[in-house]
Amino acid sequence: xxxxxxxxxxxxxxxxxxxxxxxxxxxxxxxxxxxxxxxxxxxxxxxxxxxxxxxxxxxxxxxxxxxxxxxxxxxxxxxxxxxxxxxxxxxxxxxxxxxxxxxxxxxxxxxxxxxxxxxxxxxxxxxxxxxxxxxxxxxxxxxxxxxxxxxxxxxxxxxxxxxxxxxxxxxxxxxxxxxxxxxxxxxxxxxxxxxxxxxxxxxxxxxxxxxxxxxxxxxxxxxxxxxxxxxxxxxxxxxxxxxxxxxxxxxxxxxxxxxxxxxxxxxxxxxxxxxxxxxxxxxxxxxxxxxxxxxxxxxxxxxxxxxxxxxxxxxxxxx
Amino acid sequence: xxxxxxxxxxxxxxxxxxxxxxxxxxxxxxxxxxxxxxxxxxxxxxxxxxxxxxxxxxxxxxxxxxxxxxxxxxxxxxxxxxxxxxxxxxxxxxxxxxxxxxxxxxxxxxxxxxxxxxxxxxxxxxxxxxxxxxxxxxxxxxxxxxxxxxxxxxxxxxxxxxxxxxxxxxxxxxxxxxxxxxxxxxxxxxxxxxxxxxxxxxxxxxxxxxxxxxxxxxxxxxxxxxxxxxxxxxxxxxxxxxxxxxxxxxxxxxxxxxxxxxxxxxxxxxxxxxxxxxxxxxxxxxxxxxxxxxxxxxxxxxxxxxxxxxxxxxxxxxx
Numbered sequence: 001x002x003x004x005x006x007x008x009x010x011x012x013x014x015x016x017x018x019x020x021x022x023x024x025x026x027x028x029x030x031x032x033x034x035x036x037x038x039x040x041x042x043x044x045x046x047x048x049x050x051x052x053x054x055x056x057x058x059x060x061x062x063x064x065x066x067x068x069x070x071x072x073x074x075x076x077x078x079x080x081x082x083x084x085x086x087x088x089x090x091x092x093x094x095x096x097x098x099x100x101x102x103x104x105x106x107x108x109x110x111x112x113x114x115x116x117x118x119x120x121x122x123x124x125x126x127x128x129x130x131x132x133x134x135x136x137x138x139x140x141x142x143x144x145x146x147x148x149x150x151x152x153x154x155x156x157x158x159x160x161x162x163x164x165x166x167x168x169x170x171x172x173x174x175x176x177x178x179x180x181x182x183x184x185x186x187x188x189x190x191x192x193x194x195x196x197x198x199x200x201x202x203x204x205x206x207x208x209x210x211x212x213x214x215x216x217x218x219x220x221x222x223x224x225x226x227x228x229x230x231x232x233x234x235x236x237x238x239x240x241x242x243x244x245x246x247x248x249x250x251x252x253x254x255x256x257x258x259x260x261x262x263x264x265x266x267x268x269x270x271x272x273x274x275x276x277x278x279x280x281x282x283x284x285x286x287x288x289x290x291x292x293x294x295x296x297x298x299x300x301x302x303x304x305x306x307x308x309x310x311x312x313x314x315x316x317x318x319x
Numbered sequence: 320x321x322x323x324x325x326x327x328x329x330x331x332x333x334x335x336x337x338x339x340x341x342x343x344x345x346x347x348x349x350x351x352x353x354x355x356x357x358x359x360x361x362x363x364x365x366x367x368x369x370x371x372x373x374x375x376x377x378x379x380x381x382x383x384x385x386x387x388x389x390x391x392x393x394x395x396x397x398x399x400x401x402x403x404x405x406x407x408x409x410x411x412x413x414x415x416x417x418x419x420x421x422x423x424x425x426x427x428x429x430x431x432x433x434x435x436x437x438x439x440x441x442x443x444x445x446x447x448x449x450x451x452x453x454x455x456x457x458x459x460x461x462x463x464x465x466x467x468x469x470x471x472x473x474x475x476x477x478x479x480x481x482x483x484x485x486x487x488x489x490x491x492x493x494x495x496x497x498x499x500x501x502x503x504x505x506x507x508x509x510x511x512x513x514x515x516x517x518x519x520x521x522x523x524x525x526x527x528x529x530x531x532x533x534x535x536x537x538x539x540x541x542x543x544x545x546x547x548x549x550x551x552x553x554x555x556x557x558x559x560x561x562x563x564x565x566x567x568x569x570x571x572x573x574x575x576x577x578x579x580x581x582x583x584x585x586x587x588x589x590x591x592x593x594x595x596x597x598x599x600x601x602x603x604x605x606x607x608x609x610x611x612x613x614x615x616x617x618x619x620x621x622x623x624x625x626x627x628x629x630x631x632x633x634x635x636x637x638x
Contacts, residue, residue: 076605133476149468156573157452158609167567168601171489171559180601240490248486252571254475282487282499286395290477 005061006311007052009071010303013089018051019304020059025125029059041091049104069109070311072117079159082111110314119146120153120313121306126297127259135255140262143185169244188242190264193217197234204230221267243278250283250291261296324380325630326371328390329622332408337370338623339378344444348378360410368423388428389630391436398478401430429633435472438465439632440625445616446578454574459581462504488563507561509583512536516553523549540586562597569602569610580615
């Protein structure tokens, strides 16, 4: 497969990122267009097609050597049928993006949601390379997840598996955007950390966080590192819940590796130290000893690399 | 496969149950011996072999038509190697029961823990027949689980997946036998219900539970049904946690069916009503609408039928 290629598309609310890579994940060409969601379904579809054509053209690769297209997208999808049912910040409603791209490029096209695509990217090219039971957790504005189990992406019955951000960790906890109370996402996401800090600032007089005009999780991490007690308290509480979330995932899935990605994972060693501490306290010894908790390995190109990995993995499954 | 047969062994701390059945799960012969764990490894192994030979003899089936043996057992196992590492109330330590039975009967032998065997039994013959993504939860003295995902039993990296009884649901909750605090098992198992009731009796004056010499979950269910307020309060609290446990499983696994077995599931409609209420409150609508929560279908023979199902499923996987 050295001279064969895959196109990966990362479809987001603001940008459409595309890349063409070989089966080792080496990117040959990249291209980005604004999504222009406000222009409607057909316009965004044209954007996707343009990005595909541009990476193909720039790479100077023979069209016949491009074997498949992978596409990752947020929202509720029907992966089997290739449809975007509904997606935040995108105009698509029950839109068969797979069929449209197949008709245009005449090669197999594979669609999946952004969390699954990120998990597959880590499995094929990143921190979970070749690990047959691995869970990927992304912690940023929300908390999402994807899992490779028995060497295959696990989607569940309605393609909504691994919504671990909406696991209840505190039965009377804060309200979550989903309507439930005490979800992991409402206790431990970047958004939750920012919210908890802002509420705490109002009550506490002495904190360096009070000097900022706007406090998000970024400022909380920064001031906690400098030694601010309130920031440390807020962070410690949230990371304890994140640790419980990871511990529950380990107890349920018994994975070889848990990969943590997203903005909060960039908070550094403090994040991983706290998660490991909680997991050690709460999981069976045989399980925490056999599970590694590691940061995501794929960087800024994770979206397109993941989409390329999706196509590689799905092609293999159907051959 | 109409004239082909499987032997199933359900190895417990007090009894060794055996059965011979055809591929439809119709039991042709059954036999039971006391385990006599106190007599040591070799004696118990002899008991297992005797049970196998007895069902074979009583069934009058030709030995060559028996294709495999399945064996279910509690404890920590190495399923791949066929070893019982350690098991409560059994003398085996790092004992290769699969090899011993293979040497004796000269047919393939398959081992798995009791929760996985129960899950496979429901998948092949019971409430999860042919359902490719299903979770089995047993709620009795403890809480355990097993899952069939993408049509295969899911064991995880160290064969300890689905230890969902040890999912943390209350970070400062009661201490669990495993050493952790606030596990589902410490909040919602039969043992936990009995314990909570006994503690509540000490504090409360008016309750019909005070008339019993010994209060277990059985008496709590009985008096709650008759209208005793304290019993209802204790039960409601425990079933709320059980509901959260099931909700977290649905949010993580997105299964088509959740099957509830074990003593507590025999508590009747009140158990399923409460679980459904909590799941509806806490899970995404698309997920609770697409997941059925049902009682286990296999009755008293669940252990041997599950062991037979294990052998049928594993044979198929290796052919």
